[in-house]
Each structure stands twice: as structure tokens, then as C-alpha cells.
Amino acid sequence: MEHVFFPPLSRVAVCGGTHGNELTGVYMVREMQKQTMDKDGPVSVTAVLANPPAVDACRRYIDTDLNRCFTDALLSAPLTDSSPYELRRAHELNAQFGPKGSKEAVDLLCDLHNTTANMGLSLILYSLDWITLHICKYLQSKISSPVRVIQLNIPISEVYSLEAVGKHGLAIEIGPQPHGVVRADIYNMMKKAVDLTLEWLQKFNTGSIFEGGEVEAFTFAKSIDYPRDPTTGEITAAIHPQLQDNDFKLLQPGDPVFMSFSRETVKYEGEPLYPFFVNECAYYEKKIAFHLAQRKNLSIPTISVKRD
Amino acid sequence: MEHVFFPPLSRVAVCGGTHGNELTGVYMVREMQKQTMDKDGPVSVTAVLANPPAVDACRRYIDTDLNRCFTDALLSAPLTDSSPYELRRAHELNAQFGPKGSKEAVDLLCDLHNTTANMGLSLILYSLDWITLHICKYLQSKISSPVRVIQLNIPISEVYSLEAVGKHGLAIEIGPQPHGVVRADIYNMMKKAVDLTLEWLQKFNTGSIFEGGEVEAFTFAKSIDYPRDPTTGEITAAIHPQLQDNDFKLLQPGDPVFMSFSRETVKYEGEPLYPFFVNECAYYEKKIAFHLAQRKNLSIPTISVKRD
Structure with missing residues (x-):
């Protein structure tokens, strides 16, 4: 089987509150900010609230959906006095964690979301990405309840969501939870997913070899x-x-x-x-009442870190 | 056993959207408005959206919680240009369905609510009221899943919620449902509760005798x-x-x-x-993370309509 090498993944951003009323990520990010992060370890993690005014208002957004603002077109258009708040915030986040598509971008951007749908723990990817697919495979192997992988095949230039700013991007979506509510069971599930993601990164950076195989994924068909x-x-x-x-x-x-x-x-x-x-x-x-997907098995290669 | 006679209950208001993001009542009221009501029958039913701007915004309220505006003090205070929208709307609703405490008030005001709490079908009363307790008893006898009665002992002058405007008042509270979402199972349960309430009123007005007995109720203790x-x-x-x-x-x-x-x-x-x-x-x-209640059995007398 093919064996692919990747550079170390040392800089990670974990974002919550991209939608201000999806509270699991809000409280998880605040908790992570209180903890002392080991900045000198093999993985440096920055936790950030993506849309603080929307969090304060406990609304999805103030002017427009922040998680639709990260296309190349919107990130490259000049801001004006009449630009919606979220578009200005998207430029800030792109400066902090990107720029999208550049060498300076964080290695992984992980964005935390909730849904009122009964989706359990779902991982949303915007492309065929061996790194994030291996993270999904790892979570599936470590968590006994279903971990679904959703793949939206969108060209990266047109990907509109925050995680597109990282070199690799992953949205963790957990439900059902009413917006504006935090449930301990959902919080515990999100905590496990984030902890396992960071654990995978540590293992990857310290030389673990992750065997290839197949990952079941749901690929978006229509709404x-x-x-x-x-x-x-x-x-x-x-x-x-x-x-x-x-x-x-x-x-x-x-x-x-x-x-x-x-x-x-x-x-x-x-x-x-x-x-x-x-x-x-x-x-x-x-x-949108619901989305529909095809189910596919994606083959992924064995990967490990590229030694200098 | 005591037998109490009451005048006919001919004018009923069914309200939804008092909280604009509690969608079961919103869609039920809209559906009731589409149907031709039999205004000449023994019960005349008016269905109304209590807070249309909040419904349009899919928010609980615009300026302040409408369902806290119906105390005697707030309803008697003069409105000014700076009065919150909901206080002005409370005065309108009080004029339409009250005035609260007057002979002109509707006989029953039934207000439809949702909660994110797992409360199933709950009926909220603000006083010991034989009419509404008999409606509760009737629903409990006709519905196989639990129907809980919650009694908040508040003097009627201080009752702040919309149903206080009617001579008799009943809040139907069903959950769990995320605010901003409508679930068919919850809709069906609310429809059943409203239909049975109207059925009870028809039976009462046409001379049925409702036997007394005991009703289990949860009485508010603290938050x-x-x-x-x-x-x-x-x-x-x-x-x-x-x-x-x-x-x-x-x-x-x-x-x-x-x-x-x-x-x-x-x-x-x-x-x-x-x-x-x-x-x-x-x-x-x-x-408020949760309320706490005592459980009591309330004795209610046999009742029927007073013939002229």
C-alpha cells in the first residue's frame, strides 16, 4: 500500500462560537482558554471564539452567517464601512489563522458546531484530505458510538466555512442539541472528539505510522x-x-x-x-429541510510525518 | 360530593407565538385561522398570533418577554412612546380578550408554548380553578402518555402571563423541542391537547356532568x-x-x-x-437552571353548566 509523508502538524486552532448560539464550542473554547497550554510541546493549540458579539447575543450571527464568509472571493474583496460585521471578522480570522491557502496558515483548523438534527458526532470535510480522513478514522476506532464522515466536494477556493482557512480543516458537528442550550452529554462527546484529535496530532508528530484502509463517508448529493x-x-x-x-x-x-x-x-x-x-x-x-448523501468507501494511504 | 355550577364557556381564545420562536403554537394557530370555525356553535374559538413581529424574527421577543407583561400593574400603567413593543401589544391583547378580571373577558384563554425541557405535555395553571383543573383531568383521562399539571400559586393581580387575561386560563407547554424548530410529534401532541380542550368545552356547554375527584399537581416551590x-x-x-x-x-x-x-x-x-x-x-x-415542585393531590368538585 502507498505510504505518504507529510510535514509536522504543529500549529492547531480550535474555534467555537462561529455560530453564536451553538454553545458546546463556546463553553469548550472558554474552558480551553483557562487551561495552560503547553506551547512548547509537539502541538501548539490556540482556542478562539470566532464570533464574540453573536455569542454575547446568543444568536447564530449578527449581520450574516460567518461560516459562509471564507470563499476566496469574499476574503479578497476590500472591506468598506458598510461591510457586514461577520465579513470583517472573517478577514480578521483569516489574518490570524491563514491566510487561506498560504504557507503561513495553521496546520489544522478545527471548528466546533452543534445541530438540532440527530446526527450524533459527525465530521465534515470539504475535500479528499488524507490528514483529516486519518483523524476521522482514528476517532471512529476510539469511539464506540457512530462517528459519521461527511464529505462536501467543493473546490477549496469556493469553500465558505472557517476551517478552510487552515492547511487542513475539520468541522466537528454534534447533535441533537437545541441552539442556545448546552447539554452535558453533547459537551462530553465534543470533549472526547477534540481530545482524540489532539492525541492523534501528538502521535503523528512524534512519528506514529497510521495504516491506510477504507473510511466510510457520506458525500453530499442534494438538498x-x-x-x-x-x-x-x-x-x-x-x-x-x-x-x-x-x-x-x-x-x-x-x-x-x-x-x-x-x-x-x-x-x-x-x-x-x-x-x-x-x-x-x-x-x-x-x-433546507434536510440534505441527502451517497454513502461511499474512501481508500486512504498509510501516512506518517516527514522527518527533516 | 359537592356539585358546583358554572355559566357556559362560550368564548375561547387560542393563542400561539406569544414567544415567537416556539413554533408549535405558531403553526397550529395559522392552521386554525385557515379553517372555517363554527362561530354559531356552542363554543366560539378565536385563534391569534400573540407576538407577530417576534414570530417574523423567530425570536422569543423583540424588546421584552410578552409573557411577563400581564400583571395588573403593567396593564394599568399608561403607555408612552418609549414603552417596549411587547407592553403595547399586551395592552392590545388585553383589550381584545379581556380586560383582565372583567365580565367582558373571554371565558377561556389557552396559550400554546414549547420548551427545550423534556416535560412532555404539561398544563400550567396560576390558581386553583375548577374549570381548568377539570380540563386537565379530562386530558389526563384521554391521553395515554403523562399529562402533568403545574400549579403556580400567584395572586391573579400579579399573574404576568397572557392566559391570565381570560376568565379561566391555561398554558399548554410541550417539550422537548428546540426553539425555532417544529417537530411533527410535538405538533400532533399539541393538536390532540387543543382538540380535547375544545371537546371538553362542547360537552360542558351542552350539559355534561363532570365528576369530581383528585388531580395530581406539581406546585412550584423554588428555582x-x-x-x-x-x-x-x-x-x-x-x-x-x-x-x-x-x-x-x-x-x-x-x-x-x-x-x-x-x-x-x-x-x-x-x-x-x-x-x-x-x-x-x-x-x-x-x-434559572430548573424549577422545583412539590407533588400534591388536589380535590375538585363535580361541576356542570348552570342552566338559565
């Missing part, structure tokens, strides 16, 4: 909106009880997907696919 | 706040996993109640009481 009133745009149905909380369970043609408020069932008509982000609070305004 | 950093006021712990989702299960001295973000357990030190509203999103800012 489905709620049924809506054509005049008002209001939704006219909720996710059907048979789909609710069943993220990552294969959806077959004919399966119920929506129940209208007048109690009629709407059935799924497409090809068999895997739903995720089912009934995510923040996606109502984005006109 | 417990989160542990907080004395300097910043930030919470330093989450509800402990052993308490989370265990609303209405007796809390004993020594039981864990909080888990700090540095992973220390805080134990309960008071007398045995029943927790409810455990980890309600909107109560973080009110400095």
Missing part, C-alpha cells in the same frame, strides 16, 4: 426544502415523524418525508439516499 | 440557578446527565445536578422535590 405556501413562502409541513431523528438511515422512494399541518403525508420520490441535517433549526431560512 | 463565575456571570456548569431529561423525577439530596465544564459534579443539597423546566433555553438569561 430538499420544506413544502411552502407559494404566496407567503411559509412552510406548510413539518418533517414526518418517520424521518425525524433518522439521520443517516437510508431513505427509499415512497418513504414519508413531510407531514403537513393539515395532517397530509408527503412521500419521497427520488433515488435511495441518506438524509442528514434533518430539521436543523438554522436551515429553515436557508430553505 | 435553582446554574453555578456561575462570580466575575463574569457566565455559567460554569451544565445540567448533569443524570438530571438532564428527567423532569418530574424526584430529586433527592446527594443526587448530581450539575457537571462543571472542568468536569466536576455538583450535588443537590435541598429537600426531596420534583424538578421541571430542566435546561429550558430561555431561562439561562432568567438565571
Whole structure:
């Protein structure tokens, strides 16, 4: 099997509060900031609240969704007095942890998110990246509950989320948790995921060889909106009880997907696919009731650190 | 057993969106508004969105919590240009469905709420009221899952919530549901509760006799706040996993109640009481981690309508 060598991954950023009402990352970052980090160890970790005004307001964002501001186009456009707060903050974060795509960027940017969907612990990647896929494989091997890998195939220039600023990027998404609420079980799961990620980096930097193999991943296929009133745009149905909380369970043609408020069932008509982000609070305004994915096995090579 | 007669209950208001991000009531009221109501039947039902701007913003409130604006003091104070939006709206609703404490008030005001707490279907009463306690008893007899009655003993002049405007008032509180999300299972439960309430009113008005008996109720004892950093006021712990989702299960001295973000357990030190509203999103800012209640059996008399 192929063996690929990578430079050491010594600078890591862990971000929370990119969405100000997703509280697990907020409290985890604050806790990490209180601890004395070993800056001279093999991994230097910086923990940062990405959107402090949104955290203070306990809202997803102030002017616009920060986690849609990190495309090359938005990061290279000049700021003006009328730029939304989050776009200005995105430029700051890009200066602190990037610039995106540069040699100066942190080696790994790990961004902490919550969802109201029953997605358990999910790891979101924006490209085929052997480093982050190996981290996913490591977490899957160390955690007994399901750890799903979601792969969004978007060219890096168009990736809009904060983790794209790092040389390698990983979003840790855990649910279900209401936004504006912190649950201890979800906090414990996030803590385990972050600790294992840092443990992997330590092992990698100190010479461990990580065997290749296969990683199961869900690759984004398309999004489905709620049924809506054509005049008002209001939704006219909720996710059907048979789909609710069943993220990552294969959806077959004919399966119920929506129940209208007048109690009629709407059935799924497409090809068999895997739903995720089912009934995510923040996606109502984005006109997304759920995403659909294909399930694939990705082959990854054996990797280890490149010795100088 | 005592037999008490009451005048017919012909005018009913069903309100949703008093908190703009509690979506079950929002969509139920909109659906009720679409249906043709039988205004000439024994019960005339008006369905209204209590806080439309907050609904549009998908926030609990715009300026201040509408459901704290209905004390006699706030309803009698003159409005000014600087009055918060919700206080002005409270005066409108009091004019439409009250005035509170008057003969002109609707016979029953039923206000629909959601909570992030695992409270199932709970019915909140602000006084010992034979009518609403009989409605509770009826719902308990018709619904197989638990229907909890919560009684807050507050003098009617100081009751701050919308349902106080009616001659009789009932808040239907269902969870767990994240604010800003509508779940079909919770919607179905709310629909059942509203339909059964209207069914009870029809039966009452057409002469049914409702036998007295006992109703189990949880009476408010006190509120417990989160542990907080004395300097910043930030919470330093989450509800402990052993308490989370265990609303209405007796809390004993020594039981864990909080888990700090540095992973220390805080134990309960008071007398045995029943927790409810455990980890309600909107109560973080009110400095309430959960409420505690005593459990009591309330004796209620046989009732029926007073014939003219």
C-alpha cells in the first residue's frame, strides 16, 4: 500500500462560537482558554471564539452567517464601512489563522458546531484530505458510538466555512442539541472528539505510522426544502415523524418525508439516499429541510510525518 | 360530593407565538385561522398570533418577554412612546380578550408554548380553578402518555402571563423541542391537547356532568440557578446527565445536578422535590437552571353548566 509523508502538524486552532448560539464550542473554547497550554510541546493549540458579539447575543450571527464568509472571493474583496460585521471578522480570522491557502496558515483548523438534527458526532470535510480522513478514522476506532464522515466536494477556493482557512480543516458537528442550550452529554462527546484529535496530532508528530484502509463517508448529493405556501413562502409541513431523528438511515422512494399541518403525508420520490441535517433549526431560512448523501468507501494511504 | 355550577364557556381564545420562536403554537394557530370555525356553535374559538413581529424574527421577543407583561400593574400603567413593543401589544391583547378580571373577558384563554425541557405535555395553571383543573383531568383521562399539571400559586393581580387575561386560563407547554424548530410529534401532541380542550368545552356547554375527584399537581416551590463565575456571570456548569431529561423525577439530596465544564459534579443539597423546566433555553438569561415542585393531590368538585 502507498505510504505518504507529510510535514509536522504543529500549529492547531480550535474555534467555537462561529455560530453564536451553538454553545458546546463556546463553553469548550472558554474552558480551553483557562487551561495552560503547553506551547512548547509537539502541538501548539490556540482556542478562539470566532464570533464574540453573536455569542454575547446568543444568536447564530449578527449581520450574516460567518461560516459562509471564507470563499476566496469574499476574503479578497476590500472591506468598506458598510461591510457586514461577520465579513470583517472573517478577514480578521483569516489574518490570524491563514491566510487561506498560504504557507503561513495553521496546520489544522478545527471548528466546533452543534445541530438540532440527530446526527450524533459527525465530521465534515470539504475535500479528499488524507490528514483529516486519518483523524476521522482514528476517532471512529476510539469511539464506540457512530462517528459519521461527511464529505462536501467543493473546490477549496469556493469553500465558505472557517476551517478552510487552515492547511487542513475539520468541522466537528454534534447533535441533537437545541441552539442556545448546552447539554452535558453533547459537551462530553465534543470533549472526547477534540481530545482524540489532539492525541492523534501528538502521535503523528512524534512519528506514529497510521495504516491506510477504507473510511466510510457520506458525500453530499442534494438538498430538499420544506413544502411552502407559494404566496407567503411559509412552510406548510413539518418533517414526518418517520424521518425525524433518522439521520443517516437510508431513505427509499415512497418513504414519508413531510407531514403537513393539515395532517397530509408527503412521500419521497427520488433515488435511495441518506438524509442528514434533518430539521436543523438554522436551515429553515436557508430553505433546507434536510440534505441527502451517497454513502461511499474512501481508500486512504498509510501516512506518517516527514522527518527533516 | 359537592356539585358546583358554572355559566357556559362560550368564548375561547387560542393563542400561539406569544414567544415567537416556539413554533408549535405558531403553526397550529395559522392552521386554525385557515379553517372555517363554527362561530354559531356552542363554543366560539378565536385563534391569534400573540407576538407577530417576534414570530417574523423567530425570536422569543423583540424588546421584552410578552409573557411577563400581564400583571395588573403593567396593564394599568399608561403607555408612552418609549414603552417596549411587547407592553403595547399586551395592552392590545388585553383589550381584545379581556380586560383582565372583567365580565367582558373571554371565558377561556389557552396559550400554546414549547420548551427545550423534556416535560412532555404539561398544563400550567396560576390558581386553583375548577374549570381548568377539570380540563386537565379530562386530558389526563384521554391521553395515554403523562399529562402533568403545574400549579403556580400567584395572586391573579400579579399573574404576568397572557392566559391570565381570560376568565379561566391555561398554558399548554410541550417539550422537548428546540426553539425555532417544529417537530411533527410535538405538533400532533399539541393538536390532540387543543382538540380535547375544545371537546371538553362542547360537552360542558351542552350539559355534561363532570365528576369530581383528585388531580395530581406539581406546585412550584423554588428555582435553582446554574453555578456561575462570580466575575463574569457566565455559567460554569451544565445540567448533569443524570438530571438532564428527567423532569418530574424526584430529586433527592446527594443526587448530581450539575457537571462543571472542568468536569466536576455538583450535588443537590435541598429537600426531596420534583424538578421541571430542566435546561429550558430561555431561562439561562432568567438565571434559572430548573424549577422545583412539590407533588400534591388536589380535590375538585363535580361541576356542570348552570342552566338559565
